[in-house]
Amino acid sequence: MPNYTLNINGTNQSVTTDEDTPLLWVLRDELNLVGTKFGCGIAQCGACTVHLDGTAVRSCQMKVSLLDDVKITTIEGLSEDGKHPVQEAWKEIDVPQCGYCQSGQIMTASAFLNENSNPSEEKIREAMHGNICRCASYNRIEKAVKIAAEKM
Amino acid sequence: MKLHNKDNFSRRNFLKTSALAGGGLLIGFNFLTACKPEATMPVDVTSLNFNDFNAFIRISDEGYVTIFSPNPEIGQGVKTAMPMIIAEELDANWNKVRVEQGALDTKKFTRQVAGGSQSIRQGWDALRQTGATARQMLLNAAATKWNVDVSTLKTSKGIITNANGDEFNYGDVVKEAALLEVPEDVKLKETKDFTIIGKDAINVDIDKIITGKPLFGLDYKADNMMIASVLRPPAFGQKLVDFDDTKAKAVNGVVDVLKFGDKIAVLANSTWSAMKGKKALSANWKSEKPESTKNHDEILTNILDGKKFNTRREDGNVKKAFTDADKVIERTYHAPFLPHNCLEPMNFYADVTADKVHLVGPIQTPQWTVNRVAQLLNRKPETIHCEMTRMGGGFGRRLYGDFALEAAEISDITKQPIKVVFSREDDMTAGTYRPASKYRIKASLKSGKVSGYYLKEAAINGNMYGAITNFFPAGCIPNYKVDTESHASNITTGAWRAPYTNFLAFAEQTFFDELANELGVDTIQLRLDLLQNVKNTTDEKIEYSGQRMEDTIKLVREKANWGNTKEGIYQGFAAYYSHNTHVAEIADISLKDEYPIIEKVTVAVDCGILVNPTGAKNQVEGGVLDGIGHAMYADFSFKDGKPEHKNFDTYRLIRMQEAPKVEVYFVENDKKPTGLGEPGLPPAGGAIANAINAALGQRLYSQPFVKELKKNTVLG
Numbered sequence: 001m002p003n004y005t006l007n008i009n010g011t012n013q014s015v016t017t018d019e020d021t022p023l024l025w026v027l028r029d030e031l032n033l034v035g036t037k038f039g040c041g042i043a044q045c046g047a048c049t050v051h052l053d054g055t056a057v058r059s060c061q062m063k064v065s066l067l068d069d070v071k072i073t074t075i076e077g078l079s080e081d082g083k084h085p086v087q088e089a090w091k092e093i094d095v096p097q098c099g100y101c102q103s104g105q106i107m108t109a110s111a112f113l114n115e116n117s118n119p120s121e122e123k124i125r126e127a128m129h130g131n132i133c134r135c136a137s138y139n140r141i142e143k144a145v146k147i148a149a150e151k152m
Numbered sequence: 153m154k155l156h157n158k159d160n161f162s163r164r165n166f167l168k169t170s171a172l173a174g175g176g177l178l179i180g181f182n183f184l185t186a187c188k189p190e191a192t193m194p195v196d197v198t199s200l201n202f203n204d205f206n207a208f209i210r211i212s213d214e215g216y217v218t219i220f221s222p223n224p225e226i227g228q229g230v231k232t233a234m235p236m237i238i239a240e241e242l243d244a245n246w247n248k249v250r251v252e253q254g255a256l257d258t259k260k261f262t263r264q265v266a267g268g269s270q271s272i273r274q275g276w277d278a279l280r281q282t283g284a285t286a287r288q289m290l291l292n293a294a295a296t297k298w299n300v301d302v303s304t305l306k307t308s309k310g311i312i313t314n315a316n317g318d319e320f321n322y323g324d325v326v327k328e329a330a331l332l333e334v335p336e337d338v339k340l341k342e343t344k345d346f347t348i349i350g351k352d353a354i355n356v357d358i359d360k361i362i363t364g365k366p367l368f369g370l371d372y373k374a375d376n377m378m379i380a381s382v383l384r385p386p387a388f389g390q391k392l393v394d395f396d397d398t399k400a401k402a403v404n405g406v407v408d409v410l411k412f413g414d415k416i417a418v419l420a421n422s423t424w425s426a427m428k429g430k431k432a433l434s435a436n437w438k439s440e441k442p443e444s445t446k447n448h449d450e451i452l453t454n455i456l457d458g459k460k461f462n463t464r465r466e467d468g469n470v471k472k473a474f475t476d477a478d479k480v481i482e483r484t485y486h487a488p489f490l491p492h493n494c495l496e497p498m499n500f501y502a503d504v505t506a507d508k509v510h511l512v513g514p515i516q517t518p519q520w521t522v523n524r525v526a527q528l529l530n531r532k533p534e535t536i537h538c539e540m541t542r543m544g545g546g547f548g549r550r551l552y553g554d555f556a557l558e559a560a561e562i563s564d565i566t567k568q569p570i571k572v573v574f575s576r577e578d579d580m581t582a583g584t585y586r587p588a589s590k591y592r593i594k595a596s597l598k599s600g601k602v603s604g605y606y607l608k609e610a611a612i613n614g615n616m617y618g619a620i621t622n623f624f625p626a627g628c629i630p631n632y633k634v635d636t637e638s639h640a641s642n643i644t645t646g647a648w649r650a651p652y653t654n655f656l657a658f659a660e661q662t663f664f665d666e667l668a669n670e671l672g673v674d675t676i677q678l679r680l681d682l683l684q685n686v687k688n689t690t691d692e693k694i695e696y697s698g699q700r701m702e703d704t705i706k707l708v709r710e711k712a713n714w715g716n717t718k719e720g721i722y723q724g725f726a727a728y729y730s731h732n733t734h735v736a737e738i739a740d741i742s743l744k745d746e747y748p749i750i751e752k753v754t755v756a757v758d759c760g761i762l763v764n765p766t767g768a769k770n771q772v773e774g775g776v777l778d779g780i781g782h783a784m785y786a787d788f789s790f791k792d793g794k795p796e797h798k799n800f801d802t803y804r805l806i807r808m809q810e811a812p813k814v815e816v817y818f819v820e821n822d823k824k825p826t827g828l829g830e831p832g833l834p835p836a837g838g839a840i841a842n843a844i845n846a847a848l849g850q851r852l853y854s855q856p857f858v859k860e861l862k863k864n865t866v867l868g
């Protein structure tokens with residue numbers, strides 16, 4: 001099996017795996033970064049969201065062989081101490097219900113806020129529409145993104 | 153499920169204490185039954201024994217309080233609320249309280265099932281009693297140390313103060329407390345003196361969740377663990393004939409392929425390899441009695457048209473009421489099957505060795521699962537140890553341990569630790585679905601009143617449980633009857649968030665809306681008038697309270713500005729009682745190009761004392777949006793036994809832009825806390841259906857609404 005070097009959360013990591021292995025499973029199974037979640041495997045739910053060079057993408061769709069030149073950020077590397085403004089807002093509002101979708105939500109929100117400093121309610125709802133929360137914590141996600149925008 | 157349950161909680165010997173080897177006091181408690189005389193307390197916290205005790209409290213020398221509870225968390229906030237109740241009576245400093253999930257291998261935990269919204273209600277008295285007893289022990293110890301009368305001492309936030317103003321931290325007296333007798337009669341706080349209950353507390357796992365720490369079953373790992381991806385019969389009722397695993401075995405990382413029952417497991421050293429290996433299998437199946445949604449439609453309709461029913465409740469004489477009526481109205485409502493779709497797909501870890509079995513994973517029924525695994529593998533339950541992880545949603549699906557049994561069976565064959573992991577497709581197609589059902593409701597109107605009411609239920613694999621027949625409008629209408637009948641299917645079905653009432657509430661509440669229109673009275677006023685009849689009922693079976701329902705309805709009417717909204721806003725109302733909680737909801741919708749947009753749902757809830765207001769609000773919000781999402785969009789069907797939807801591309805769940813604002817208000821009272829996981833859901837479908845009718849003059853009789861709206865060309 002081929003070997004790949006990935007830049008994840010600021011460190012280079014080497015993995016030996018099939019070329020079609022999605023980043024999601026490399027993170028979870030090979031590198032023990034289980035904060036990135038599996039929900040659907042077909043780009044529908046957003047539970048697996050990570051940043052590639054700062055852009056939110058679905059890691060279940062990213063083949064490991066195509067990631068040699070990018071910086072990958074996962075929930076574990078979003079901040080050093082769990083104090084990214086989005087994480088703080090999530091805590092302040094107590095967003096999670098079961099919590100399973102939330103790292104994906106946080107990664108989507110943080111990439112979005114990097115590009116949009118003062119988003120309207122409508123823009124927030126649009127940006128978060130791709131992330132399913134089966135527990136339907138949507139009201140609080142919306143509120144927390146607003147608060148995070150103020151903190152950023 | 154009964155409202156009039158007796159509190160058979162005995163204070164005698166329900167608690168034992170010991171001094172911990174490393175310092176501090178350990179209290180083990182066992183509510184509902186006394187501790188066994190031979191039950192011994194461990195001397196360190198690595199060997200907590202949940203066979204003899206329900207939970208443990210440790211108070212360290214520094215006064216930190218740790219509660220070890222095996223109660224599972226599925227997103228209902230119970231893991232936060234239960235410790236709050238103990239800490240309240242203990243008068244601890246909430247900032248110094250920690251909660252740890254204990255492994256569970258017990259027969260005794262009162263509520264090992266995190267379902268049915270019952271955890272808090274059942275634990276309420278016992279948890280308070282435990283906290284209060286622990287506090288009294290610390291007080292007694294302080295009194296001995298100071299040599300003063302215990303009645304002169306006070307506690308607050310983990311500090312004991314005497315008449316001179318001297319202070320002991322709880323940690324200062326734990327050594328002495330461990331040596332004292334357990335006090336028998338302790339006083340509980342007045343609810344008005346609560347300082348922790350009723351204050352917002354955030355989810356105890358919040359830091360782990362927002363930083364992506366391992367918490368869930370899918371995150372669990374063990375040395376030498378293999379991942380198992382299982383190929384199950386693609387259609388219900390199918391049996392495996394033969395299969396070819398040549399291609400599967402050629403996939404990198406696949407270690408083994410094995411058959412068990414009518415299933416085939418692909419074992420690999422990574423999830424991706426296991427899933428790829430499974431896709432590379434080819435198998436032949438033979439079908440037995442495949443069922444399709446079309447058959448179910450006919451079967452259920454035939455049941456409703458037929459005569460064979462079980463009568464579940466009967467008051468007065470409905471037949472006569474219909475004969476004497478000015479007008480009779482009859483409507484039929486239809487609900488499809490629904491998968492649960494917990495966002496964390498089903499998964500379970502099992503390590504079966506010669507003398508013991510270790511199970512780990514997200515499960516709502518650990519004890520039942522242990523017993524079933526014991527039976528399956530012919531082992532003694534005592535040799536099976538089951539650890540619960542946090543669950544990425546439950547909704548009823550994780551009551552069924554089918555995935556744990558699969559893991560145990562595979563590990564028993566391979567003698568290796570394995571974890572069964574479902575793909576989303578596996579999760580959606582190997583479900584224990586909300587059964588499809590139909591309701592036919594007939595009412596008679598006489599002199600401006602509802603004089604008779606007759607409800608028939610036709611459902612797949614079983615019927616509503618008994619208590620439901622005694623929900624509203626039972627007791628409100630003199631001539632009243634509920635009949636049920638079911639069809640046995642080979643499609644697996646089970647409890648789905650608020651079983652039966654998740655759809656029945658819509659049917660009844662939209663039916664009453666139609667009756668109010670027919671009678672020309674305000675729909676809320678019709679409910680309030682009917683409720684007068686049940687207020688002084690002597691019928692012990694009636695589950696709900698007329699007064700509490702009325703107060704809840706009046707609160708939502710006021711908060712939602714019923715009848716006085718902005719131009720272009722249409723309102724719909726529904727109220728329902730489930731899981732011992734009274735809920736009333738008003739939906740506000742607007743129209744955008746003839747398309748209904750749900751703007752807001754106002755909710756009033758009577759769930760007794762609010763233990764954790766934030767948690768409670770979150771629960772209700774989620775329940776309402778879940779109810780709306782499934783009523784609007786969720787469609788699930790079978791063709792020749794095969795599920796026709798497999799993933800979120802064709803099965804639609806509610807998303808952010810469809811989610812209205814939910815405003816939640818609580819009726820304040822001193823009553824025992826009741827369930828919150830389910831009760832927000834049932835009225836939601838009715839409230840929006842009634843609002844859609846107000847806006848478009850279009851009645852809805854089946855779910856999902858989008859399908860019916862399209863059929864009737866409202867949506868073009």
Ligand code: FES
Pocket residue numbers: 037038039040041042043044045046047048049058059060061
């Ligand atoms: S798991 Fe990648 S989008 Fe759902």
Ligand code: FES
Pocket residue numbers: 096097098099100101102132133134135136137227495544545
């Ligand atoms: S919190 Fe459970 S899926 Fe979002």
